[in-house]
Amino acid sequence: QQQVKQSPQSLIVQKGGIPIINCAYENTAFDYFPWYQQFPGKGPALLIAIRPDVSEKKEGRFTISFNKSAKQFSLHIMDSQPGDSATYFCAASGETAGNKLTFGGGTRVLVKP
Amino acid sequence: DVKVTQSSRYLVKRTGEKVFLECVQDMDHENMFWYRQDPGLGLRLIYFSYDVKMKEKGDIPEGYSVSREKKERFSLILESASTNQTSMYLCASSLRDEQYFGPGTRLTVT
Numbered sequence A: 001q002q003q004v005k006q007s008p009q010s011l012i013v014q015k016g017g018i019p020i021i022n023c024a025y026e027n028t029a030f031d032y033f034p035w036y037q038q039f040p041g042k043g044p045a046l047l048i049a050i051r052p053d054v055s056e057k058k059e060g061r062f063t064i065s066f067n068k069s070a071k072q073f074s075l076h077i078m079d080s081q082p083g084d085s086a087t088y089f090c091a092a093s094g095e096t097a098g099n100k101l102t103f104g105g106g107t108r109v110l111v112k113p
Numbered sequence B: 001d002v003k004v005t006q007s008s009r010y011l012v013k014r015t016g017e018k019v020f021l022e023c024v025q026d027m028d029h030e031n032m033f034w035y036r037q038d039p040g041l042g043l044r045l046i047y048f049s050y051d052v053k054m055k056e057k058g059d060i061p062e063g064y065s066v067s068r069e070k071k072e073r074f075s076l077i078l079e080s081a082s083t084n085q086t087s088m089y090l091c092a093s094s095l096r097d098e099q100y101f102g103p104g105t106r107l108t109v110t
Helices: none
Strands: A004-007 A010-014 A020-025 A033-038 A045-050 A056-059 A062-067 A072-077 A086-092 A107-112 B004-006 B010-013 B019-025 B031-038 B042-049 B064-070 B073-078 B087-094 B099-101 B105-109
Touching: A004 A086, A020 A086, A033 A062, A045 A056, A045 A062, A045 A072, A045 B099, A072 A086, B004 B087, B010 B019, B019 B031, B019 B087, B019 B105, B031 B064, B031 B073, B042 B064, B042 B073, B073 B087
Parallel strands: A010 A107, B010 B105
Antiparallel strands: A004 A020, A020 A072, A033 A045, A033 A086, A056 A062, A062 A072, A086 A107, B004 B019, B019 B073, B031 B042, B031 B087, B064 B073, B087 B099, B087 B105
């Protein structure tokens, strides 16, 4: 049973477009929602994260939108560039020993020049 | 910069072999994690540890065990490798929320 559902599995956009990746969670005890970016041959790296006390967070061209009542959050990549081509994972965690994360299934994003 | 290193990038083993995957972090992090990554399934937690000699089962612990004798080192053990354990294995460490990942070990069991 996947507690964090991510969609779509893959996405192709033209340079300058805005890929949007959506995630939905079930566990209302989750209170930390990060997004990780993974390039081929590398481990995932933290991109941006949000807590439920805000509905939106921006860091550079990356924006998280958070809807607590719907238990959904999404990643928007503004003015996407070919260098943004990567696999993106959403995740969630609550206050547990070790702060363990539950990950979504991943979205492969391709930004065409 | 945090560095998480994994002993091998690629590994090929035979069915029934005992397999050791090693992970070392250099930032004195208390928490360490082992995941497997499969297409469409994301990262699934196998085991984690929040202190030396402490271990907790993750979501898919069957067929795996772990060892953490020193704070900086976390080992994943496949007691008797099977073909369904062919996967990418990722190690991570954390102090609080952010997890830092190693580059992964692609394990093939034939």
